[in-house]
Amino acid sequence: MGLRILVQQEPFDFGAECDGFAAGRHDLGAVVTFAGTVRDLGGDLRGMEIEHYPGMTEKALEAIAREAEGRWDLGEVLVIHRHGPLAPGERIMMVATASPHRKDAFEAAEFLMDYLKSRAPFWKKETAKDGAAWVAAKNEDEDALKRW
Amino acid sequence: MGLRILVQQEPFDFGAECDGFAAGRHDLGAVVTFAGTVRDLGGDLRGMEIEHYPGMTEKALEAIAREAEGRWDLGEVLVIHRHGPLAPGERIMMVATASPHRKDAFEAAEFLMDYLKSRAPFWKKETAKDGAAWVAAKNEDEDALKRW
Amino acid sequence: MLDVLYFAWVRERIGLPKERIETSATTVAELVEELRAREERYEVAFADLSSLRVAVDQELTEFDAPLSGAREVAFFPPMTGG
Amino acid sequence: MLDVLYFAWVRERIGLPKERIETSATTVAELVEELRAREERYEVAFADLSSLRVAVDQELTEFDAPLSGAREVAFFPPMTGG
Numbered sequence: 001m002g003l004r005i006l007v008q009q010e011p012f013d014f015g016a017e018c019d020g021f022a023a024g025r026h027d028l029g030a031v032v033t034f035a036g037t038v039r040d041l042g043g044d045l046r047g048m049e050i051e052h053y054p055g056m057t058e059k060a061l062e063a064i065a066r067e068a069e070g071r072w073d074l075g076e077v078l079v080i081h082r083h084g085p086l087a088p089g090e091r092i093m094m095v096a097t098a099s100p101h102r103k104d105a106f107e108a109a110e111f112l113m114d115y116l117k118s119r120a121p122f123w124k125k126e127t128a129k130d131g132a133a134w135v136a137a138k139n140e141d142e143d144a145l146k147r148w
Numbered sequence: 149m150g151l152r153i154l155v156q157q158e159p160f161d162f163g164a165e166c167d168g169f170a171a172g173r174h175d176l177g178a179v180v181t182f183a184g185t186v187r188d189l190g191g192d193l194r195g196m197e198i199e200h201y202p203g204m205t206e207k208a209l210e211a212i213a214r215e216a217e218g219r220w221d222l223g224e225v226l227v228i229h230r231h232g233p234l235a236p237g238e239r240i241m242m243v244a245t246a247s248p249h250r251k252d253a254f255e256a257a258e259f260l261m262d263y264l265k266s267r268a269p270f271w272k273k274e275t276a277k278d279g280a281a282w283v284a285a286k287n288e289d290e291d292a293l294k295r296w
Numbered sequence: 297m298l299d300v301l302y303f304a305w306v307r308e309r310i311g312l313p314k315e316r317i318e319t320s321a322t323t324v325a326e327l328v329e330e331l332r333a334r335e336e337r338y339e340v341a342f343a344d345l346s347s348l349r350v351a352v353d354q355e356l357t358e359f360d361a362p363l364s365g366a367r368e369v370a371f372f373p374p375m376t377g378g
Numbered sequence: 379m380l381d382v383l384y385f386a387w388v389r390e391r392i393g394l395p396k397e398r399i400e401t402s403a404t405t406v407a408e409l410v411e412e413l414r415a416r417e418e419r420y421e422v423a424f425a426d427l428s429s430l431r432v433a434v435d436q437e438l439t440e441f442d443a444p445l446s447g448a449r450e451v452a453f454f455p456p457m458t459g460g
Contacts (some may be wrong), residue, residue: 018181019163026237029187032180032257033166036460039177039248050459051386053452056436081459089174093460100187102378103292106258109180113250113460119438121452122459123386134387137456144251184378198377199304201370204354229377241378250460261378267356269370270377271304282305285374 001069002076005061007052009084014091021078022098028075030102032109034095040088046127050083050092053121057081064115068097071111071148072104079112081122114144149217150224153209155200157232162239169226170246176223178250180257182243188236192277198231198240201269205229212263216245219259219296220252227260229270262292298363300327302341303372306348309341324350325359327369341371349374380445382409384423385454388430391423406432407441409451423453431456 002022006012014035022028038048065077074097081093095112099105124135150170154160162183170176186196213225224246234240243260247253272283301314321327328345331338342348345359351370352361363369383396403409410427413420424430427441433452434443445451 013167015163015167018166018183019161024237026185026188026191029185031183031185034250034254035166035179036250037174037177037179040174041248043174051389052459053383053385053433053436053454056433056452059436060438089172100189102182102184102261106182106254106261110254113254117460118457120459121385121433121454121457123455124458125386134455135458137458141458142456199307200377201301201303201351201354201372204351204370207354208356265378266375268377269303269351269372269375271373272376273304282373283376285376290374 001074003062003065003069004076004078005058005065006080007054007057007061008080008082011082011090012080012094014094017078017080017094017096021096022076025075025098027100028098029100030105031096031098032102032105033097034109034113036092036094038086038088038090038092042128044129045088046129047088048086048092049125049127049132050086051123051125052081052083056121060120061116064112064119067115068108068111072097072099072108073101074099074104074108077108077112079116081116081120083122111148114141114148117141118145149222151210151213151217152224152226153206153213154228155202155205155209156228156230159230159238160228160242162242165226165228165242165244169244170224173223173246175248176246177248178253179244179246180250180253181245182257182261184240184242186234186236186238186240190276193236194275194277195236196234196240196275197273197280198234199271199273200229200231204269208268209264212260212267215263216256216259220245220256221247221249222252222256223247225256225260227264229264229268231270259296262289262296265289266293298327298366299368300331301368301370303370305373306341306371310337319363321363323359323363324352324357324361324369327363328359347373380409380448381450382413383450383452385452387455388423388453392419401445403445405441405445406434406439406443406451409445410441429455 076098
């Protein structure tokens, strides 16, 4: 399985990554991508800061991807996750999966996201008009792991 | 919900569509895309021809998208499906969903694909070295609908 | 008068994509019986209804669906898009 | 000697990202007890272990995990990436 993992401060080009992902792999008929962006529901978010654990982050992401590889028929996997300061609407991260079968591509992408959310060492801090606060983990994110 | 449905013979630019999808919607944190390409497992596929039912196709796709809108919290939906002649490795179609919640974006995209496969009037004919044949519907595609 | 459309291998077996038919059939099933009685190519195309799907006025339906007021009926194999 | 790392609000409460510690603790829990006994900022940071996670040598683990041979221990809140 082709596996590419990028943990970086710089923005990434979602369109170009989607376009190039699994390109030329005529055996893989199904590609699923997920992109997460800095959400601003109320309109008063100034920005976000993402902290991570250099060294562990890459290992954790690779372990999650290898677990997915063992469970589904995957030809290519891509994970990109940014850290550092981000503005509202900016893309935080993406995953992409390619498989001969659409069900495998979908399930693997959702699995990667569920595990990445709760098992990869990233922490988000939001800065709004009235100050900064660490984003709390949601029970539903931990619960999402029970499905797998 | 923003809904865009394109049924066309011309190629589409998957990267540009991914990039522009739900752009500027800061309330939608999660984007899922699916792309299907002409698969060539054995290496002897010459091409594919997709026939469709003009008039019904657009209606069926819109009905499927409206059904998804009723079931999940969706801000934007995009469906593009080509017809006519396609070469191995070319992109046949894509769907994209944007939601405040990743679970909604994933489930809606998988739902759209499952229904599109078996309820939108497209038919594939493959031409290989030893002749042309209509692709047979798979039992698993009909079974996939039972999940929803 | 009814427009009858054929797609994919149904179209190929019958040899045309569309025809206008004068019919008194009140259901899809009656229309199919009329068509089968016409010529062998129809008999062949409609030999196994379980491998066919039907749409009346561009909505998927069943073979026992009524035809009253219908303007367009289409026959085709199970869909294979995506 | 052990490298002890803190992330997110654990780092902020303790006031530093990393320190080298001379310890004879044999489990993570023993290390936490040593740290809590040091100063109030540690006491505050480790007040509720159910809201903390721990990694030993960059692998997620539990608070009863042994420290034998460990070079690096990290404490942090539940992850919120994605």
